[in-house]
Amino acid sequence: MIYSLLILSSPFSGDCSRTAAAFARCAIARGHTVHRVFFLDTGTLASAANSVSAQDEDTALQSWAELADLHSVELAICITSALKHGMFDQTEADRNKCPFSTMDPAFTMSGLGQLVDAYASSDRLITFGG
Amino acid sequence: MMTAVTKKTVLIVLRHSPYGSGLAKAALDTALASAAFEQSFDLLFMGDGVLQLHPGQDSRVKGFKNLGRQLASLPLYEINHVYVETQALARYNIDVSKSPVHIQQLNGSEIRQLMTCYDHLMGF
Numbered sequence: 438m439i440y441s442l443l444i445l446s447s448p449f450s451g452d453c454s455r456t457a458a459a460f461a462r463c464a465i466a467r468g469h470t471v472h473r474v475f476f477l478d479t480g481t482l483a484s485a486a487n488s489v490s491a492q493d494e495d496t497a498l499q500s501w502a503e504l505a506d507l508h509s510v511e512l513a514i515c516i517t518s519a520l521k522h523g524m525f526d527q528t529e530a531d532r533n534k535c536p537f538s539t540m541d542p543a544f545t546m547s548g549l550g551q552l553v554d555a556y557a558s559s560d561r562l563i564t565f566g567g
Numbered sequence: 568m569m570t571a572v573t574k575k576t577v578l579i580v581l582r583h584s585p586y587g588s589g590l591a592k593a594a595l596d597t598a599l600a601s602a603a604f605e606q607s608f609d610l611l612f613m614g615d616g617v618l619q620l621h622p623g624q625d626s627r628v629k630g631f632k633n634l635g636r637q638l639a640s641l642p643l644y645e646i647n648h649v650y651v652e653t654q655a656l657a658r659y660n661i662d663v664s665k666s667p668v669h670i671q672q673l674n675g676s677e678i679r680q681l682m683t684c685y686d687h688l689m690g691f
Contacts, residue, residue, distance in 0.1 A: 443689065445590065478593040518593070549600035557575050557606065562687045567583070567590050 440464050441472045441555035444480035446566025448497035453566035454483050458500035460563065465508050473511045473555040474501070475547070480566060481518045484544040498541055505543040513547035513555075514540070575686040577601065577608040581616035582690065585634045586626060591619050594691035595637055602644035609648040610641075611673075611681065616691075617655040620663050620670070639667040652678060 442461060448454035461471045476483055483497050490496050504510040519540070520529060526546045527538045540546070556562040579598055583590040601608045612620055624635045641649070651663065653672040663670045673681060682688060 445593065445691065477597070478589040517596070518589070521589075549596055550604060552597060553601050553604045553606055556577060556687050556689070557573050557604075562689065564688075564690045567691050 438464075438561060439470045439472050439559045440561050440563060441559040442474045443552065443555075443562060443564045444474060444476045444483060444566060445478050445564065447479040447482045448485075449482060449488070450479075451566070454480070454497040455495075455500060457563075457565035458497060458504060460565075461504055461510060462500075465504075465510075471504075471508070471510050472559050473513055473551065474504075475513045475515070475552045475555050476518070476544070477515045477549075477552065478518050479522065481514050481522050481524050484512070484514055484519070484524050484540045486539055486541040502541060502543040512544045513551045514544050515552070516546050516548055519546060574605070574607060576684070577606060577687045577689060578611055578682065578685040579608055580611045580613060580688060580690045581619060582614045584615045584618040585621075585624065586629055586631055587615075590691045591616070591634055594689075595634060597689065597691070598641070598646070599644060602646065607647065609650065609685075610646065611650040611652075611678065612655070613652040613678070614655050617651055617659055617661055620651065620656075620666060621659075621661055622663075622665060641668050650678075650681060 442457050444457050446453040501512055505512050524540045525535050525538055526540045530538045579594055581594045585591045626633045649668050649670045650673050651670050653674050
């Protein structure tokens with residue numbers, strides 16, 4: 438089955454972002470495809486490259502980056518939400534005169550059209566958070 | 568780049584108040600993007616989400632755009648159906664009879680029935 442995920446909540450409040458990443462891992466382990474993970478609204482904070490957590494705490498960012506790295510899962514960030522939350526890739530950092538990118542490179546800047554494409558091309562769209 | 572070739576039926580469920588978080592705006596933006604890519608979708612306002620339909624909402628004092636006004640533009644995008652939970656309307660005493668969007672009221676069992684009719688549910 439082809440899944441896509443929509444992430445609406447911040448990884449810093451509640452466990453929705455981590456649960457979503459765990460869901461994606463399990464789906465892939467069972468032979469399903471995760472077509473795309475789309476991050477919207479406060480969900481975009483999952484891409485925060487400069488967030489520092491307690492040393493003994495796993496971060497949602499690690500889980501997402503592993504999914505992108507090991508299973509080539511596409512992590513698409515809504516550009517409007519991202520900019521609002523201060524998440525810049527290098528292009529947006531340059532455009533907004535920010536000296537450095539604030540977004541982890543595992544994530545890709547994207548638009549809401551990619552969310553529409555995600556549900557149009559998937560058997561299931563699972564929403565996390567909200 | 569839009570690569571989708573298939574068309575899915577989608578119910579966008581709006582469950583949060585208009586200005587308490589970014590979710591109402593995120594749902595509306597998703598609806599407008601879906602319309603732009605000619606997807607077939609309907610809207611359902613439930614629970615606190617019915618506050619988005621409040622006819623007298625004025626967001627200027629908060630410095631936000633008026634979501635009610637943006638909702639009023641929905642007919643331009645050929646949205647098929649807008650549904651609302653009857654009990655929630657009553658709880659907040661919201662009158663949608665003069666709404667610029669045609670709204671159909673549903674009770675709990677009708678909502679359960681409605682939710683089985685779509686390929687995808689998106690909950691905001």
